[in-house]
Structure formats: C-alpha cells, structure tokens
Amino acid sequence: MQVVVVGAGFGGIASAALLAKRGAHVKVVERLSTPGGRARTTAIEGFKFDMGPSWYLMPEVFERFFNELGYSVSQFYEITKLKPSFRLKVNGASLDVPPGDELFSTVEHVERGAGETMREYLEMTKYMYDVSLSKFLYREFQSFVDFLDPQVIREARRLNLFTSLNYLNSKYFKSDLLRKLTGFSAVFLGGDPYSVPGMYAMVNYPVLGQGVFYPRGGFGRVVESMVEAGRKLGVEFQFDTEVTGVLTDDQRVKALQTSKGRIEGDVFLFNADYVHAESLLPERYRNFGASYWDSKVLAPSAVLGYVGIKGELDVPHHNVIVNGDWGEHFKSIREGKWPRTESTSYYVSVRSRSDPSVCPEGNEALFFLIPISPGLRGREEEMVKWAVRNFLGKREVSFIRIFGPRDFWNDYRSYKGTAFGLAHTLSQTASLRPPMKNKKLRNVYYVGQYTHPGVGVPMVAIAAHVVSQRILADLKK
Numbered sequence: 523m524q525v526v527v528v529g530a531g532f533g534g535i536a537s538a539a540l541l542a543k544r545g546a547h548v549k550v551v552e553r554l555s556t557p558g559g560r561a562r563t564t565a566i567e568g569f570k571f572d573m574g575p576s577w578y579l580m581p582e583v584f585e586r587f588f589n590e591l592g593y594s595v596s597q598f599y600e601i602t603k604l605k606p607s608f609r610l611k612v613n614g615a616s617l618d619v620p621p622g623d624e625l626f627s628t629v630e631h632v633e634r635g636a637g638e639t640m641r642e643y644l645e646m647t648k649y650m651y652d653v654s655l656s657k658f659l660y661r662e663f664q665s666f667v668d669f670l671d672p673q674v675i676r677e678a679r680r681l682n683l684f685t686s687l688n689y690l691n692s693k694y695f696k697s698d699l700l701r702k703l704t705g706f707s708a709v710f711l712g713g714d715p716y717s718v719p720g721m722y723a724m725v726n727y728p729v730l731g732q733g734v735f736y737p738r739g740g741f742g743r744v745v746e747s748m749v750e751a752g753r754k755l756g757v758e759f760q761f762d763t764e765v766t767g768v769l770t771d772d773q774r775v776k777a778l779q780t781s782k783g784r785i786e787g788d789v790f791l792f793n794a795d796y797v798h799a800e801s802l803l804p805e806r807y808r809n810f811g812a813s814y815w816d817s818k819v820l821a822p823s824a825v826l827g828y829v830g831i832k833g834e835l836d837v838p839h840h841n842v843i844v845n846g847d848w849g850e851h852f853k854s855i856r857e858g859k860w861p862r863t864e865s866t867s868y869y870v871s872v873r874s875r876s877d878p879s880v881c882p883e884g885n886e887a888l889f890f891l892i893p894i895s896p897g898l899r900g901r902e903e904e905m906v907k908w909a910v911r912n913f914l915g916k917r918e919v920s921f922i923r924i925f926g927p928r929d930f931w932n933d934y935r936s937y938k939g940t941a942f943g944l945a946h947t948l949s950q951t952a953s954l955r956p957p958m959k960n961k962k963l964r965n966v967y968y969v970g971q972y973t974h975p976g977v978g979v980p981m982v983a984i985a986a987h988v989v990s991q992r993i994l995a996d997l998k999k
C-alpha cells in the first residue's frame with residue numbers, strides 16, 4: 523500500500539512514521555525545502571532559531587509516540603526541566619514560576635491561602651488531564667454521539683465543560699496575577715480565557731504541575747528525530763515539491779499533481795492546512811464550502827520577531843509579558859483590529875539562556891511572539907520593534923527579522939494567515955472539529971492542528987496516532 527502524505531509538519535511526519543511502522547510504503551511531499559512546517563528552524567547571522575514552538579509540554583505524549591515506533595525519546599534527544607518554568611510579568615509585577623512543590627510557597631506570597639488553593643486546583647486539572655488522555659485525546663470522534671461518553675455526561679460539571687476558563691479560575695484565585703497565571707495557557711489553544719471552555723484548564727496541569735521541558739537542540743531536534751525515526755522505517759521525503767491539485771476517479775484520488783510531476787498512491791493524507799488542502803480538491807469533493815470556514819472561530823495569527831543581541835541578559839528562557847488590559851488585547855483579536863501598544867501582551871523565548879550553542883558566545887537569541895487577529899497587514903514591524911524596546915529597553919540590537927500573517931500564508935498556505943488554525947471553543951471540540959476523513963473521497967484523510975484534538979505539537983502528534991489507526995482500520999474493511 524502506497525500512502526502519500528502532503529506536508530512535512532509534525533502531523534505529516536508523525537503519521538508517516540506510524541503508518542510505515544505498520545507496513546505501509548509512505549512518501550511525504552513538502553513544498554518547503556526542510557521539514558517541520560511551523561516548527562522548522564532558521565539561522566540568521568550565526569544565530570539559530572526555532573521558528574515556531576518553544577514550550578515542550580506533555581512529555582509522555584512524545585514518549586508514547588517514539589515507543590509506538592519501537593524507540594524511546596532518549597535514543598534521539600535529551601529533555602531537561604526548566605527552572606524557573608517561566609517568568610510571568612503583569613504590568614510590572616513579576617513572578618518566577620518554579621516547577622514542583624515550590625510553586626505552592628511561591629503563590630502563597632502572592633495571595634494568602636493560594637498555596638493550598640493551587641494544590642486543589644492542580645489536583646482538579648490533573649484529574650481533567652488524566653481523563654482527557656485516557657478517554658478523549660487518543661480517539662476519533664466521528665459523530666457527536668461518540669462525545670456523549672457516560673463519564674462525560676456524569677461529570678460534565680466536574681470537567682467544567684460549560685463554564686469559561688476565566689470563570690473557573692476566578693472561583694479559585696482572587697489576585698490578578700494568579701488569575702493571569704492560570705489563564706494565559708488559553709493562548710496555547712488558540713483562544714483566550716474568556717472563550718475557551720473551563721475543561722481546558724487541564725492544560726495547566728502540564729504547564730504548572732508537570733513543568734516545562736527543554737529538548738536539547740530545540741524543537742528543530744524534535745523534528746529531525748521524528749524524520750530520522752521515519753526514515754529508519756522506510757519513509758521517503760520529497761522536499762521543494764508543491765501539490766497543486768489531484769486527479770480523481772470513481773470517488774478516489776488516483777494521483778497528486780505537483781510542481782515536480784504526478785505522484786500516484788492508494789491513500790492520500792493531507793497535513794497541509796485544512797482549508798488549503800480542500801482547495802486542492804475538485805469543489806464537489808470538498809467536505810466544506812467557504813460559508814463553513816467563514817462561520818468558524820479562527821485561532822489568532824501572530825507577528826514574530828527573531829532577534830539577536832550582543833551581551834547577556836538576566837532573564838529566564840520563557841517570559842510571558844502582560845501589558846495593560848489583556849481583555850482589550852483579546853477583544854482586538856476577536857474584532858480583527860490591531861491592539862493598542864498600551865494593551866499589548868507578548869511572549870519572549872530567550873533560548874540561549876538554556877542552550878548557549880544557539881548563538882555566538884556572549885550574545886543572546888530572542889524570539890518574540892505577539893498574538894494578533896488573522897488577516898491583519900501593515901503594522902508588523904512597528905509592533906515587533908515596540909515589543910523589543912518594551913522588553914530590552916535601550917539595549918542595542920544586532921538584528922530583527924520579522925515574520926507575520928502574510929508569511930504564514932506564503933510559507934505554509936495558512937488560511938487568512940492564522941498561526942494556530944482553529945480556536946478551541948466548545949463548538950469546535952472533538953467531533954465538532956473538521957473530520958479526519960473526506961466524506962466523499964474514499965481514500966482521502968486530514969491530519970494536523972485543525973483536526974481533533976487540536977493545536978500544539980503534542981496534540982498534533984496525537985492526531986497522527988488517531989488518523990493512522992483510522993486509515994489502517996479502513997483498509998482492513
């Protein structure tokens with residue numbers, strides 16, 4: 523059986539390796555010249571950057587992925603727990619968030635009684651996280667009925683399905699700093715704490731309960747490792763090849779049309795952005811039309827800045843900076859407007875603090891991320907330069923390279939330049955996310971951050987597990 527995967531993002535690479543392990547011949551076709559998609563790497567003036575993900579969370583998901591291939595993570599790369607996990611700055615108030623039990627005494631200094639409350643909060647989020655891993659994440663939801671698991675119905679309230687993350691957090695914590703500490707993780711889900719359901723507080727278990735890890739060599743090394751594992755199992759990669767259309771026959775795709783000629787196969791798995799992937803199919807075979815996508819809540823786009831500076835900084839690896847009213851920033855994202863700089867929050871990764879090998883000695887490599895509404899154009903440079911000044915003050919900068927919504931389209935063919943795909947609202951969860959199987963073409967599937975379970979590298983690795991199981995089960999039929 524020949525499987526052709528379109529796109530070498532995490533979803534494509536991981537699915538390819540899993541299918542090859544089960545005996546399929548797999549070819550991955552990628553338009554860019556390197557693997558990783560949003561997680562690829564770049565080098566600027568001797569500084570190395572991971573272009574997208576930097577928070578390595580849910581390590582057991584990576585371990586399970588490599589175990590399914592017959593390997594373990596440690597055969598490819600080493601992970602270390604960061605201390606502090608990250609720094610949160612809210613309008614000048616600063617909190618270095620430690621991993622482990624030290625977190626309880628740290629938050630007690632912020633709010634009286636918060637140590638004990640945090641313990642309870644993390645017990646609750648651990649419960650949600652464990653239920654999610656064992657019941658929801660690793661399975662496909664083909665219809666809403668599948669979602670009506672007896673445990674979910676029984677415990678809908680305990681799982682906080684019908685409240686917002688913000689509402690849930692405000693029942694536990696009074697201080698602004700701790701509400702923000704337990705709210706910012708909504709951004710990992712392509713949303714905000716006001717619209718993301720309370721059950722996604724489960725993400726706070728990996729962030730605050732398990733701790734944040736650094737994979738030695740960065741996410742670039744994680745990508746390379748998955749590619750290496752895939753190659754050992756026989757996966758073939760073809761880069762610099764853009765898929766431009768498909769040839770169909772009797773409700774099946776027979777071949778892909780690409781910039782380098784035709785590629786035939788038995789099964790076609792699209793890891794390219796869902797909307798773009800569907801645009802490659804004849805209209806009558808698409809799962810959804812334009813009105814469906816217009817009705818969806820997209821996750822934000824982002825303006826990114828890759829920055830090099832001379833001299834060392836006294837900051838941790840991960841820095842979350844909240845400026846002014848973050849409600850106003852989230853509102854600007856929902857309303858399709860640029861945020862006012864007075865109310866612009868952003869994230870900075872200073873990877874060179876954990877890994878000095880990423881830049882020349884005595885320098886620092888910084889990555890800035892400002893979430894913005896998809897589809898915006900025009901103020902990318904101004905926003906990044908503002909954030910750089912806000913974070914670094916008058917310090918001299920060696921270079922700033924900017925990446926914005928237009929680049930998300932140019933490089934990844936991303937719908938409206940969204941960075942994170944579809945937001946995780948209740949109506950875009952489980953069976954309500956776009957399906958992994960084309961409804962009209964018998965041999966076409968989809969995998970990536972648009973499908974269940976959603977946004978983030980571990981989620982996409984889980985999606986790869988789910989779709990490869992589905993493909994194998996369909997073939998058995």
Ligand SMILES: Cc1cc2nc3c(=O)[nH]c(=O)nc-3n(C[C@H](O)[C@H](O)[C@H](O)COP(=O)(O)OP(=O)(O)OC[C@H]3O[C@@H](n4cnc5c(N)ncnc54)[C@H](O)[C@@H]3O)c2cc1C
Nearest residue numbers: 529531532533553559560575576577765794970971978979
């Ligand atoms: C800035 C940023 C920061 C992030 N931070 C984190 C983080 O800290 N931790 C975390 O876990 N997650 C993070 N994420 C999310 C995570 O990176 C993504 O959810 C995940 O990498 C998406 O993988 P994917 O396989 O769905 O898609 P992609 O990575 O987009 O891969 C799709 C691939 O398809 C290719 N393609 C598209 N069209 C075609 C075509 N016509 N022909 C051939 N190939 C095509 C693209 O070039 C691309 O390589 C971040 C994302 C971004 C953008």
